[in-house]
Amino acid sequence: MSRRITAFRAAALTLGFGFLYLPIALLVAYSFNASRLVAVWGGWSLHWYGALAGDDKFKDAALNSLKIGVMAASLALVLGTCAGFVIERFTRFRGRLVFSFMLMAPLVVPEVILGLSLLLLFVASQAWLGWPPGRGIMTVTIAHATFGSCFVAVLVRAQLAGFDRILEEAALDLGARPLSVLWRVTLPGIRPALVSGWLLAFTLSLDDLVVASFVSGPSATTLPMAVYSSVRIGVTPEINALATVFLGAVIVLVALAFSLIARQERRRLAAG
């Protein structure tokens, strides 16, 4: 493979990345626009960031989204890890194949159906059991944890498959009880999957609009919901500013996660 940059290659690269990143770059640029109109350039200004900071509607929504994201990701981590262990380790039980297929299903089921079915479940559950008391942060968290745990399970399962079980035997041999082996050897061994699983579930939760719209109540507007409803009235540069802040936060998080995973992977390769 030649490393020479030809005109064609340079053009392909520019077009490809341009397609991906030009809209985002425009969005960031227009967030510093002094003009009231989104598409008309009126000079540099931080005006819209100030407006954003003073806007309680978005602040509350962002706080809700963060709360839900953290709780849902944590819940998904626990459930998904359990499921991943069951599929990878408990190899002989009836219906294992069905179980693993069903675990994958929410990854491909359309969000609308997922949201609607969860809404029906919550309504029915409230009618029969009296719980959950109403729709709000709790129901959105549960809904997000549901599909988040599927992603966690897939990641955990894959990493467990590559985990050397001799290490667990070594720990048992050194006097560690099975539970202690899990805490001190197995879970540290699959940490990259746990970290990336949590981050993935968190990102998905932060990102979700459809499912949240179904199962949320009036008290729990998430950030995507707030953005969507305000865009329906009209796009203001304030939304651009919000998106830019959001983008910055996501970039930092993703970079953090990647460097963590890459470091672990390098260590694992070197150790192996």
Place this chain on the structure above:
Amino acid sequence: MALLEISGVSKNFGAVSAVDRVSLSVEQGELFALLGPSGCGKTTLLRLIAGFERPDRGRIAIDGGDVTDVPPYRRPVNMMFQSYALFPHLDVVGNVAFGLKQEGMARGRREARVAEMLALVQMSDYARRRPHELSGGQKQRVALARALAKMPKLLLLDEPLAALDRKLREETRLELIGIQERVGTSFVFVTHDQEEALGMASRIAVMDKGRVAQIGSAAEIYERPRSRFVADFVGAVNLFDGVLAAGFNAVALKVPGLEAPIALLAEAELPEGGEAALAVRPEKLRLSPGRPEGIAIAATVEGINYQGGVSVVHLVAASGHALKAQMASAAATSFERGMPVWASWDPADGVVLAR
């Protein structure tokens, strides 16, 4: 009372019998080898002792206590794994201290013990390294220190030297013997390398197809193998298969293809008409241009394999048997390819193996 007492232990994996009615005992302070080809069940036996597998039949007792149903984390044995199985997320100290932490040993004593163990295996300078920053030989030392840290009554070693290169293997062999003598713990190690077993072990159990073929000291196993398998597996050997027949004043072995039956020095009673094999080690085979007295087999030199100090002369007997004779390289220079010679040996050097 033996330290380790295995009685009638069997273990099947599906239809495969990995360990078949094995009984053996290991004494305090022994360096005991389980020797056999791959798939002979030696590693399974080691795992049974460690507690990773449960025997289908039979009992295992350590230091007088029956441990057959005891889980691995409550057995007074520790194991050094072939792949070393060091915990990648812990440094050298963390690895060596792991078992002591599980025991709940106080921090001060624990640190002292870890330092002592690292000094024992000469790894004190690497205390804060992670496993991936260590060479194969260093990992092996850490694995040994970790397994010895809890001062087990019995240390199990699964192919302890297999992952090292040849030169390091020989040094490490001597070190292992030295460490074993210093700590006084009994070692049971698994190996497929007969040189390793002969060179290290105080006693050896040769295993074949899940069974113990012979137990004895290195010299006993090598000089007096009790079966064709042991003779063939441990060291090089010339084997003559034949039928026992009455000779002039002793039993003789009639070997198809050989003119005269080979007279045997029978120690035990050998049933006339029974099948048997005679084993003669290559270094016991003498070659001469003229026909010597007693046992003599006509052969042709097929080639000479120079191995430094010694050489192995490969022969083909008139009967079709392929023979090997080992001698000092200087003596081997008097032979050359295609030369007719007579092979002979002292009857006392032939070992009769009943079948």
